[in-house]
Amino acid sequence: MGKLIVTNTSVLLPDMTIARGQTVETENGIISAIRPYQEGEEITLSGNKKTELLDGSRKLLMPGLCDSHMHTGQQLLKGQILDALPMIWTRIMLPFESTLTPEKMELSAELAALEMIKSGTTSFVDAGSYFMESAADVYLQSGLRGLLSASTMDDASLPDAIRHTADQNVAQTDALYDAYHGKGNLKVAYSLRSLISCTEELILKAAGHAKERGALLQAHMNEYPNEINFFLQRFGMRPIEYLEKLGVLDERFLAAHCILLSENEKDLLKKYEVKTCHCPFSNCGKGVPDTPALLQRGITVGLGTDGAAHGGLSLWNEMKIFRSVMNVGRGVGISEAAVMPAAKILRMATQGGYDYLHENGGSIAVGKEADFITISLRQPHLYPTGNLVNTLLECVTAADVCDNVVHGKTLMKDRAVQTLDEARILAKAERYFEQAEKITP
Ligand SMILES: [Zn+2]
16 A cells, blocks of 8 residues: 655644644555645655645545444435334334345445545444345445444344344354454444344343454444333343343443433443443434533543434534534533533544544544545635634534545545445436335335
C-alpha cells in the first residue's frame, strides 16, 4: 500500500481544537505525520507515483464516523415504519427479514455501503441478519471497516424460514467468522439478536464460542419495557443482572441501545467494562437514556442509526437528534443548557464508536488508523462560523462530506465513490422496486 497525503487542510484534533494549514500523511493505512503545510508542496509530491494526493484546501479533515449499530437486512425497509403502529419488530421487521434472499442482501449491502460512504461513515457494526455472506462480499469490496454478525435467535415462535436451534445459530456465526474475520477491513462478532428470543442455552453457547475466539458478543439491551418485565417476571432480575449471573459480561460485550437502565445495571456495565451505544432517532419512541450518568462512570458510549429503516444511515442526523433529546430529556428539568455539549457528541460518534468496535481509530493523531473524512467548509450554511465544532454538529449534513478514507484507502473522492459502482447499484435498486411494486397489492 502506498502513501496518501492530504495537503493544506484544517484538522480536527483529539482535544476538539482546529489546526489550520496542515498536511496529513498516511503510510500502510496508519496516520504517519501531521505537519504544517508548505506552500507549493503538491508540485514536489506529485512526481512520486506511489503517493496519492488529496487537496485539503477549504476542507476540514476529521475522524470518520462510526455507526455503532445498524441493520443491513432492513435497508430495503426505508420509509416503511415511520408512524407505524407499535410492535414493528414482530409486525414488520421480522416478517420482512424472513423473506430475505442472497440477492436482496447483496442489494441491501450495496445501498447501505453507498449511503454510509457518502454520509462520512467509515466504520459500522451490523447487528446481524440473514445471508450475511452476500453482504460481507459487498462490504469487502466497499473498503468500509465493518463488524458483522449473523442473526441469532432460537425462539420456537419465530417464522419457519428463520427458526434455528441454538447449535445451528452458533454454527452459522462460526462459519461467517471462519470465512470473513480478519479479511480486509472486516471482523465478525457473535450476536444475541433479541435477548427475549434467545434461550439460556443459546446465550451460553454464543458467549462460549465468542470467548474461545477472542471475538466480540453483541446484543440489543434494555430497549423496551416488555423486555425488562420479561426478565423481572421470569428470573426476578433485570436483563443486565441476568447476563451477569450467566457470566457473559466482559469488555468484549457490546450492549446496543441501553435506554432503560437501573442504577445497579449502570454500575455493572462499568464493573465489567461493557461497551454501550445509543440509536437516537430509533430510541425516541422508547425512552431517554441516562447518557450523562454513563459517561460520568467512564463507560464507552457510541452512536448508531439502528439501520436505514429508522431515518437513514446519516450519523449527522443522529447527532442533532441526540443533542435535542439530551436537552429536553436531561437538561431542561435542571436548567442545564450544556448537558451534552457538541464536542462530547462528536467524540461519541467518532472515538466512542471506534472504542466500541475495539479499533485503534476515531481520532486524528500519529499512529492511529487512517480512517478519516473531509468536510467542504466554504458553503453558505457552514461559513463563516465563530465555533466550527458547534457548526459541525448543528449544520453539517451527509451531503457536505467530500472525501472518505479507510485504512489509508480513498473510498470517496470529491463525492465520487471509488470502490463501488453507484450508477449500476441505483439502476439495480430501481429494478428491484419496480418488481416489488408489481407484487405488492
Ligand atoms: Zn437494532
